[in-house]
Amino acid sequence: MSISTKIVDDFVANGVDFVTTVPCKQLAGVIEEVESRDAIYHIPANKEDEGMGLCAGAFMGGSRPAIIMQNTAIGVTVNTLVTLTQFYRMPLPMLISYRGELKEPVACQVEMAVHTKALLNQLNIPTYHFHKQEDANELDAILKYTFMCNKPVAILTDATFWGGY
Amino acid sequence: MIRSEVLREIAPILRDRLVVCNIGLPSQELHLIDDQPSNFYMLGTMGLSSSIGLGVALAQDKTVISIDGDGSVLTNFGTLPTIANNVADNFILLIIDNGSYGSTGDQPTYAGMKTSLAAVAKACGCENVVECQAKDTAEVLQAAVDSKKMTIIVCKCESGNIKVPVITKDPVVIRDRFMTAVQS
Ligand SMILES: [Mg+2]
Numbered sequence: 001m002s003i004s005t006k007i008v009d010d011f012v013a014n015g016v017d018f019v020t021t022v023p024c025k026q027l028a029g030v031i032e033e034v035e036s037r038d039a040i041y042h043i044p045a046n047k048e049d050e051g052m053g054l055c056a057g058a059f060m061g062g063s064r065p066a067i068i069m070q071n072t073a074i075g076v077t078v079n080t081l082v083t084l085t086q087f088y089r090m091p092l093p094m095l096i097s098y099r100g101e102l103k104e105p106v107a108c109q110v111e112m113a114v115h116t117k118a119l120l121n122q123l124n125i126p127t128y129h130f131h132k133q134e135d136a137n138e139l140d141a142i143l144k145y146t147f148m149c150n151k152p153v154a155i156l157t158d159a160t161f162w163g164g165y
Numbered sequence: 166m167i168r169s170e171v172l173r174e175i176a177p178i179l180r181d182r183l184v185v186c187n188i189g190l191p192s193q194e195l196h197l198i199d200d201q202p203s204n205f206y207m208l209g210t211m212g213l214s215s216s217i218g219l220g221v222a223l224a225q226d227k228t229v230i231s232i233d234g235d236g237s238v239l240t241n242f243g244t245l246p247t248i249a250n251n252v253a254d255n256f257i258l259l260i261i262d263n264g265s266y267g268s269t270g271d272q273p274t275y276a277g278m279k280t281s282l283a284a285v286a287k288a289c290g291c292e293n294v295v296e297c298q299a300k301d302t303a304e305v306l307q308a309a310v311d312s313k314k315m316t317i318i319v320c321k322c323e324s325g326n327i328k329v330p331v332i333t334k335d336p337v338v339i340r341d342r343f344m345t346a347v348q349s
Binding site: 044050065079080084087089 | 224246337
């Protein structure tokens with residue numbers, strides 16, 4: 001089974017039925033997998049803060065949402081995470097491609113990578129880092145934890161996890 | 166007519182609907198005029214009223230009305246293509262377009278100059294776009310609710326504000342009572 005299939009299987013098993021995405025090359029496989037599932041309403045967003053608004057609404061409407069995005073989006077969404085997702089206490093699993101880590105070919109990506117964990121830490125967002133494929137075995141527990149505590153939770157997935165470039 | 170007068174006129178239509186209301190004065194005015202548990206007041210996050218409302222509409226069957234402003238739609242322009250391409254016939258976006266950033270001191274917006282939000286919405290692919298004058302808003306909104314078609318309304322009104330208190334309700338209380346209204 002591909003890692004993308006396994007990830008989306010865990011989403012579906014945890015009742016995640018509304019997924020918004022902003023693409024990243026590393027996430028192409030998992031986005032394709034989300035799009036292919038009947039159990040998930042896939043709604044591409046034009047910007048990640050817009051996507052978080054969609055997820056907030058879907059949650060209040062009775063869905064279980066998730067967002068898939070690149071770590072550069074942390075720079076875009078600080079205000080939304082703080083004044084919407086956290087302030088109103090809403091759950092939001094964030095599957096994030098951790099660009100700028102080992103095996104990264106694009107220097108500029110490193111500039112955001114060095115701030116990613118510090119920003120998440122500053123925002124008190126529980127953060128998990130998938131480096132090896134077996135790290136994804138924790139995804140099921142992470143999703144259960146997210147919907148238990150009603151918080152945004154970050155799952156950083158680096159190039160080594162996705163099998164490099 | 167200014168925004169608070171429009172809100173006063175449409176309050177009887179909003180009353181029985183799920184409403185997502187824009188940050189700042191629009192939420193404060195609606196809260197003052199006719200607070201309902203089915204109103205979701207945005208206390209932060211400028212621009213996301215339409216996104217939140219669309220999310221609610223896609224997740225369940227009740228009619229959802231997002232009240233937005235011209236400034237906020239300009240802030241989150243990406244919302245219009247997303248709305249156009251994810252049709253929810255239980256969703257109405259009411260943009261109260263007073264041509265200014267009302268909550269921050271009535272600085273002019275581009276929507277009050279050359280930019281037509283109705284034309285932008287149409288260009289983005291939204292199929293039912295109605296621009297109306299403030300005095301006709303209630304009639305247009307009721308027709309949109311009755312049509313059961315996703316509709317974008319651009320209500321052109323004058324800029325101007327009334328004195329209103331800030332909302333001191335706890336955000337989790339606002340969210341919880343809204344979710345209870347969704348489920349009722
Ligand atoms: Mg305005």
